Amino acid sequence: MQRGDILNDNVIYSINGPVVTVKDTTSFAMLEMVYVGHKQLLGEVISIKKEFTTIQVYESTTGLKPGDPVYPTGMPISVTLGPGILMNIFDGIERPLKEIAAESGAFIGAGSNVDPLDMAKTWEVTLTVKVGDQLEGGQVYGTVPETELILHKLMVSPTLKGEVIEVRENGSYTLKDWVVRLRDAEGEVHELTLIQKWPIKTARPIKRRLPISVPLITGQRVIDTLFPIAKGGTASIPGGFGTGKTMTQHQLAKWCDADIIVYVGCGERGNEMTQVLEEFSELIDPKTQRPLMERTVLIANTSNMPVAAREASIYTGITLAEYYRDMGYHVAIMADSTSRWAEALREISGRLEEMPAEEGFPAYLPSRISQFYERAAYVENLNLTEGSITIIGAVSPQGADFSEPVTQNTKRFVRCFWALDKQLAYIRHYSAINWNQSYSEYLGDLSKWYNKNISPKFLLNRNDITVLLAAENKLMEIVKLIGSDVLPDDQKLVIEVAKVIRVGFLQQNAFHKEDTYVPLQKQMKMMDVILYLNKRAKEYLTTGKSLHMLLDSGIFDKVTKMKYDVPNDNIGLLDSYFNMIDDAIAKIR
Structure with a gap:
């Protein structure tokens, strides 16, 4: 569905920063994606009451006024999944920043409507199914060499299954071209292309979770030896300003033995994100001597971008990670930093006039943090391959106070805690992980692997x-x-x-x-x-x-x-x- 295709009689009643309300309507569903105003800004329904429907807008609401239209779409906020994600740089709602820069310069225009992936580019497709095959959700029907390092597997959407009734020849196709036709149990025919959509706040289904038993090897001695993390595990890197959170994540992104890196810059300083983007573009993958970007996707959401988009950036990143995990890859996602995400929740909660909890954060902060970290896992996928997502989240407590709510609640839901120390950073001891405050709960899970593959x-x-x-x-x-x-x-x-x-x-x-x-x-x-x-x-x-x-x-x-x-x-x-x-x-x- 394209923007502007919908007849509409819903209008804005009030505007409070990124929070917009619509009065006396039954047109919207919870978590539905909507377009707000004449410029059709992207938004999401977050509250429905008898009289008012509340929407958070992921773009700047400057220029909006009461009476402007609000368009329903009938579907949740989703990302486009397909070849071309790797080597790309997106904002928090999967808009490609390189294409936007070429179109409108250094700043993202309001209502910018650019396809997340290049729909005109052709990809070499090798199909692996034939007429008569029965396909279920998650099964692979073709492959595309996305980069020199990563073979992209085209998978049936987890919500679809049926019989293959037509298969096209191997060759070059754009993302929107159909390559396989599938007939479901009701007789409806579905055309499988190179892309699919998936809602960012819904975890992609798996066959089953597997026990965690393999370390994510980073090459950093203080981590691998003292406080190891497992593939499919979770870790937090709390630290004050200048203690090396971003540098530690850079080292992990460059050297850890994950197949794919998803780096989410959530509410970080613009200059710092610029440095990340430039450095990652120049880095050579030490294992393959190819550019590191060939197995990396960057999501840049700087501190001057709309506050609501910070929340979306975290979910966008984890959904992209789950997509590659479903192909059988081991993915590491670096979230820098979840404190900025929590601050966005606090600001929106305040504008919604919700009852504040500790330090003004919403009462649902712990559940949101747990929902994010719970999407890390070592799993058996629907197509019977094994894959994992390892989440490494930086936390930026104000004044390096580890007793503040974001650090304490994160500590409840992660099993690896790498506490950065200001004094160690000041004497140039990197990584500045304090060995007296840090811990890892994965040692017991990984002991068999260490005994077998290294030495007892x-x-x-x-x-x-x-x-x-x-x-x-x-x-x-x-x-x-x-x-x-x-x-x-x-x-x-x-x-x-x-x-x-x-x-x-x-x-x-x-x-x-x-x-x-x-x-x-x-x-x-x-x-x-x-x-x-x-x-x-x-x-x-x-x-x-x-x-x-x-x-x-x-x-x-x-x-x-x-x-x-x-x-x-x-x-x-x-x-x-x-x-x-x-x-x-x-x-x-």
Whole structure:
């Protein structure tokens, strides 16, 4: 249905920012998409009462006035799904920003009506069904090479099933061309094209959820070793201004072993989003040496865009992720940041004069947060393939106060909490994830995978590392009060080894070729070396020798620098560090 095709007698009664009301009408349904005003701005019905119907408008309402028409469409807010999503940049309601810029310049015009995908472009289609086949929702009927990295699978809409009665030849088709005709049980014929529509606030159906058992490998030591996340899992990155939330998500987008990345910039600063767009356009996928954008879709919704569109951007992103998950891909969605989304809910709730809860947020904030994170899963799809969506959401608590409602409610619904620390960020310790405040509940789920694919020692080493860090944390409380000179050498050793762990293992340099990404085997070997240093140093102290002499040998500094000195493609060099430690201790004796 095109804009302006509908006869209409519904008009605006009142306007309050992005909230518009229509009086005395029964033309609308809950969550129905509507067009508002003469410019036909996109909106959604969010409340229906006997006298008033309330609509939130996803575009600027400047220029609207009472008496302007409101057009129903009879369908919910939906996104267009098909080839061409990858390598694209959309706003929060799936309008392609590159095409809009070419048409109307740097600013999006009110009521801008640009197709989400290029309807004129042709795609090479290979059909995989024949006449007489019975197809059900989710089954694949053809493939399209969307990019060099991703094979796009054309799937029957989950709401449709029937018998194939006609199949066209393999070849070049536009998105609107039909390639298969299907007859359902009622005898109605449906033409299957290269695209389908899906409402953004309805989760796409699956066959069943599968147990979470495979880690999302990021190459970031503090995450993979201390606080791992699973494919199909959820993580939150809370942190104050300047602590590195966006940088951490950039590293994860570039290096994690997901097949497809969906990056949602929700209410972020315009300059920051510009930097994201430029950087992602230039990045090379380290695994394939192809442009990273070939497996990435960006949704840019800056802080000066209409506030209601922030809410839509989150749902648009997760729906695109579910579509590629249904093809059997593993998708990681980066939401930066869900605090801006929650602020949009608060503003609209205030304009609706709803009863506020804590700090003015609406009472339904927890349920909205949970609905979003619950769409993450490792699943068996309707077409019997396996896929996953991993959600990594940044949270921006004001004043880095983790007790505020968005952080606390997010913490309830995620199983991985990577708390960014302002002090670590100020001393240039990146990733600035505080190992005392962070946690991951996936260790038990992933233990079998680590034991089988890396080594049974991996999690044992990880536990020993966390014990040393916890011991250092307790000792530093004493040091702050009375200084380190009063500590015995065995306790000073804990502090020195923990320093090696902090600087040589947890701190990572995103600009160093060997340190920006570290494979799990190297991470385990580095832990072996650090723990061996701790063991041999303890044995050395039992002989009555001074820790000061051991520190002067320089072996602690050498172990700290091994992250730079040992290349990722020659991990065997780490074996020489065991002899190096033995030699350093032997020389002192």
